[in-house]
Amino acid sequence: xxxxxxxxxxxxxxxxxxxxxxxxxxxxxxxxxxxxxxxxxxxxxxxxxxxxxxxxxxxxxxxxxxxxxxxxxxxxxxxxxxxxxxxxxxxxxxxxxxxxxxxxxxxxxxxxxxxxxxxxxxxxxxxxxxxxxxxxxxxxxxxxxxxxxxxxxxxxxxxxxxxxxxxxxxxxxxxxxxxxxxxxxxxxxxxxxxxxxxxxxxxxxxxxxxxxxxxxxxxxxxxxxxxxxxxxxxxxxxxxxxxxxxxxxxxxxxxxxxxxxxxxxxxxxxxxxxxxxxxxxxxxxxxxxxxxxxxxxxxxxxxxxxxxxxxxxxxxxxxxxxxxxxxxxxxxxxxxxxxxxxxxxxxxxxxxxxxxxxxxxxxxxxxxxxxxxxxxxxxxxxxxxxxxxxxxxxxxxxxxxxxxxxxxx
Amino acid sequence: xxxxxxxxxxxxxxxxxxxxxxxxxxxxxxxxxxxxxxxxxxxxxxxxxxxxxxxxxxxxxxxxxxxxxxxxxxxxxxxxxxxxxxxxxxxxxxxxxxxxxxxxxxxxxxxxxxxxxxxxxxxxxxxxxxxxxxxxxxxxxxxxxxxxxxxxxxxxxxxxxxxxxxxxxxxxxxxxxxxxxxxxxxxxxxxxxxxxxxxxxxxxxxxxxxxxxxxxxxxxxxxxxxxxxxxxxxxxxxxxxxxxxxxxxxxxxxxxxxxxxxxxxxxxxxxxxxxxxxxxxxxxxxxxxxxxxxxxxxxxxxxxxxxxxxxxxxxxxxxxxxxxxxxxxxxxxxxxxxxxxxxxxxxxxxxxxxxxxxxxxxxxxxxxxxxxxxxxxxxxxxxxxxxxxxxxxxxxxxxxxxxxxxxxxxxxxxxxxxxxxxxxxxxxxxxxxxxxxxxxxxxxxxxxxxxxxxxxxxxxxxx
Numbered sequence: 001x002x003x004x005x006x007x008x009x010x011x012x013x014x015x016x017x018x019x020x021x022x023x024x025x026x027x028x029x030x031x032x033x034x035x036x037x038x039x040x041x042x043x044x045x046x047x048x049x050x051x052x053x054x055x056x057x058x059x060x061x062x063x064x065x066x067x068x069x070x071x072x073x074x075x076x077x078x079x080x081x082x083x084x085x086x087x088x089x090x091x092x093x094x095x096x097x098x099x100x101x102x103x104x105x106x107x108x109x110x111x112x113x114x115x116x117x118x119x120x121x122x123x124x125x126x127x128x129x130x131x132x133x134x135x136x137x138x139x140x141x142x143x144x145x146x147x148x149x150x151x152x153x154x155x156x157x158x159x160x161x162x163x164x165x166x167x168x169x170x171x172x173x174x175x176x177x178x179x180x181x182x183x184x185x186x187x188x189x190x191x192x193x194x195x196x197x198x199x200x201x202x203x204x205x206x207x208x209x210x211x212x213x214x215x216x217x218x219x220x221x222x223x224x225x226x227x228x229x230x231x232x233x234x235x236x237x238x239x240x241x242x243x244x245x246x247x248x249x250x251x252x253x254x255x256x257x258x259x260x261x262x263x264x265x266x267x268x269x270x271x272x273x274x275x276x277x278x279x280x281x282x283x284x285x286x287x288x289x290x291x292x293x294x295x296x297x298x299x300x301x302x303x304x305x306x307x308x309x310x311x312x313x314x315x316x317x318x319x320x321x322x323x324x325x326x327x328x329x330x331x332x333x334x335x336x337x338x339x340x341x342x343x344x345x346x347x348x349x350x351x352x353x354x355x356x357x358x359x360x361x362x363x364x365x366x367x368x369x370x371x372x373x374x375x376x377x378x379x380x381x382x383x384x385x386x387x388x389x390x391x392x393x394x395x396x397x398x399x400x401x402x403x404x405x406x407x408x409x
Numbered sequence: 410x411x412x413x414x415x416x417x418x419x420x421x422x423x424x425x426x427x428x429x430x431x432x433x434x435x436x437x438x439x440x441x442x443x444x445x446x447x448x449x450x451x452x453x454x455x456x457x458x459x460x461x462x463x464x465x466x467x468x469x470x471x472x473x474x475x476x477x478x479x480x481x482x483x484x485x486x487x488x489x490x491x492x493x494x495x496x497x498x499x500x501x502x503x504x505x506x507x508x509x510x511x512x513x514x515x516x517x518x519x520x521x522x523x524x525x526x527x528x529x530x531x532x533x534x535x536x537x538x539x540x541x542x543x544x545x546x547x548x549x550x551x552x553x554x555x556x557x558x559x560x561x562x563x564x565x566x567x568x569x570x571x572x573x574x575x576x577x578x579x580x581x582x583x584x585x586x587x588x589x590x591x592x593x594x595x596x597x598x599x600x601x602x603x604x605x606x607x608x609x610x611x612x613x614x615x616x617x618x619x620x621x622x623x624x625x626x627x628x629x630x631x632x633x634x635x636x637x638x639x640x641x642x643x644x645x646x647x648x649x650x651x652x653x654x655x656x657x658x659x660x661x662x663x664x665x666x667x668x669x670x671x672x673x674x675x676x677x678x679x680x681x682x683x684x685x686x687x688x689x690x691x692x693x694x695x696x697x698x699x700x701x702x703x704x705x706x707x708x709x710x711x712x713x714x715x716x717x718x719x720x721x722x723x724x725x726x727x728x729x730x731x732x733x734x735x736x737x738x739x740x741x742x743x744x745x746x747x748x749x750x751x752x753x754x755x756x757x758x759x760x761x762x763x764x765x766x767x768x769x770x771x772x773x774x775x776x777x778x779x780x781x782x783x784x785x786x787x788x789x790x791x792x793x794x795x796x797x798x799x800x801x802x803x804x805x806x807x808x809x810x811x812x813x814x815x816x817x818x819x820x821x822x823x824x825x826x827x828x829x830x831x832x833x834x835x836x837x838x839x840x841x842x843x844x845x846x847x848x849x850x851x852x853x854x855x856x857x858x859x860x861x862x863x864x865x866x867x868x869x870x871x872x
Contacts, residue, residue: 055826089777
């Protein structure tokens with residue numbers, strides 16, 4: 001009984017490389033409530049799936065019974081309104097519809113697919129850039145720069161500004177980590193960074209309002225569909241969301257993917273011979289090593305009974321997607337990486353109204369990235385297993401992934 | 410003994426499936442997937458390989474997909490003997506033989522009936538035969554209707570504002586064609602979803618420029634001297650000039666071929682138990698005849714054991730899988746067909762989806778969103794519990810309500826939900842029409858098992 005509470009072990013950096021035994025422990029108490037005032041932690045596949053579709057669940061932190069001071073005066077209170085990921089319908093639906101009208105069907109059904117050639121070219125350039133090196137860091141030289149370049153082009157943010165916005169993105173992402181959330185100082189830093197990033201984007205948005213281009217910032221600021229226009233503040237918080245979500249998750253998907261393939265070399269071989277296998281590999285990755293491990297930002301606006309436990313209205317609810325993805329009630333041999341599964345399903349992109357906005361882009365990026373790495377790297381090997389991880393327990397992935405290989409093809 | 414028989418049957422038995430559409434195909438695939446290695450015969454009255462119908466009233470009419478290219482994707486090889494383009498005309502239950510239109514007879518050890526439904530024709534035959542009077546059910550129907558629409562008729566008249574009629578009207582407006590829709594009820598979709606939702610649908614009609622006439626019947630179709638339709642006469646004495654009439658009066662179950670066979674088959678379908686075994690006309694369950702898809706009528710525990718006929722795509726698949734499994738399983742291994750009804754439609758840019766059995770609903774409450782914005786979830790209550798839900802552009806919440814229906818959760822919905830508006834605090838009458846009156850094609854047909862139950866009997870429309 002001297003063990004630290006399970007939740008603290010999960011957020012403890014020491015367990016970042018392999019949280020899955022902890023998730024297995026977690027599933028033994030499918031509705032875990034360790035501490036007064038602490039979250040209700042949900043870890044089984046079917047429970048998470050059902051709560052993601054439950055209209056009593058809210059993403060709006062003002063519905064928390066006890067919100068911390070940081071949240072009430074949260075990043076959003078400093079000037080930028082919450083983005084749609086932190087809103088409920090109808091505001092969520094309206095903002096997401098407007099954003100989607102510039103991104104996917106029915107208005108822009110081909111936007112993502114038409115980027116296929118462009119994505120492949122970026123990947124080729126990055127791999128060519130390895131030059132004569134036979135040892136590279138997959139994160140810094142590939143998995144990070146690739147989605148950053150893509151989201152910059154899609155939104156219309158100058159790629160060369162990356163060092164600037166990275167200095168704001170890092171503290172914002174750190175603020176999403178439940179471990180750092182308790183620190184008032186890091187929250188304050190995150191708030192300021194979000195405002196700074198918003199102000200930076202505002203410069204671009206003003207320019208696009210005057211001279212629209214073929215990019216999403218132009219579409220967002222000039223939207224005037226059936227849902228009307230976004231206010232400038234809404235444009236900025238949406239742009240902040242898309243910029244960050246557009247690369248901070250994909251970098252982990254690609255890196256987790258390469259790491260997993262190097263640990264399962266038979267699939268790396270098969271992928272080299274059959275690039276089409278990347279579709280199944282990426283889906284299984286989203287189950288086996290999802291880039292977003294848990295959703296710590298939900299609450300309920302009514303008492304909810306789940307597995308005999310009453311979750312009181314206003315409680316914090318954590319949905320541990322990565323634990324649900326390994327639930328033996330749902331998946332045969334859940335701890336086996338098996339892209340040949342007959343029905344690959346996962347909670348990797350969430351589900352319900354907040355299901356990942358950028359999923360079609362993330363899928364395509366990861367498919368192309370992994371297929372090309374498999375095709376062009378001759379005999380790639382891990383230098384260090386496990387690799388060093390980023391601190392974040394929510395957006396979990398290696399900070400570096402050093403590999404060696406014999407030649408570039 | 411029975412196990413021996415079953416083993417031998419699974420190895421070398423003869424299964425005949427009458428009906429080569431969605432349910433028939435999925436049943437055949439399930440039989441093979443579960444290890445049936447005997448002979449399999451597929452009988453279908455249409456000359457085509459199994460094809461998908463939902464696109465026929467949507468993408469096909471807009472020219473976005475060809476009527477000839479909606480073949481159903483195959484899950485696996487089924488190694489069957491195909492008898493396509495030949496209708497089954499009779500059944501001899503004693504000799505275990507199916508008679509075919511070409512005079513052939515096919516013997517079976519076990520039979521699956523999945524003959525589905527057909528479009529209800531215009532009741533006056535001479536008018537139904539006029540040039541320019543069309544139905545929509547089959548691939549050929551869709552191809553013909555598409556050709557007519559593309560030719561640019563002056564005005565399309567659609568008789569019946571159920572789901573199919575509404576989808577055709579939507580396609581016509583998208584093509585810029587003038588459309589009149591005549592519906593005998595007070596609003597579109599009332600048979601399936603009730604008057605509260607029907608009035609939302611009526612607004613959609615009006616906003617999209619459809620000339621909607623409700624509370625009227627078409628009393629006659631008039632032709633020109635060469636037999637082309639030129640006008641329709643309505644019961645309110647008005648006349649609609651039209652050169653293309655789409656008759657959309659719901660469907661009729663394909664059971665006539667079973668007349669006199671001794672099977673419990675009639676205009677309301679073929680009655681079967683929850684395990685898809687057909688009843689004979691004496692109410693005794695057969696052990697070698699199974700039913701699946703639109704033509705089946707089976708009791709459902711969640712809905713008071715009423716016999717439900719469901720013209721739903723998802724039901725056809727689920728029921729076919731259960732029927733096939735049960736055909737080659739011992740009684741202990743058999744499964745009940747307990748699918749929660751669900752269907753979808755897309756019309757006038759709105760995605761409509763429903764779960765449960767809305768026509769059983771006495772009251773409805775809008776638990777999320779708003780009728781005026783036409784984005785909402787409506788929940789139907791029956792005797793104090795949730796019996797169904799419908800969404801307009803809010804599909805992603807319906808899974809939750811499906812669970813509530815399965816649990817028999819209480820109605821009215823008292824708990825808080827996101828986006829609950831003041832209008833959604835109180836339940837109101839769901840406003841289904843008097844169930845003793847005929848409607849144009851409800852997608853769920855109820856036939857009560859107890860006199861105290863509300864009954865919605867599928868009665869042929871009389872004009």
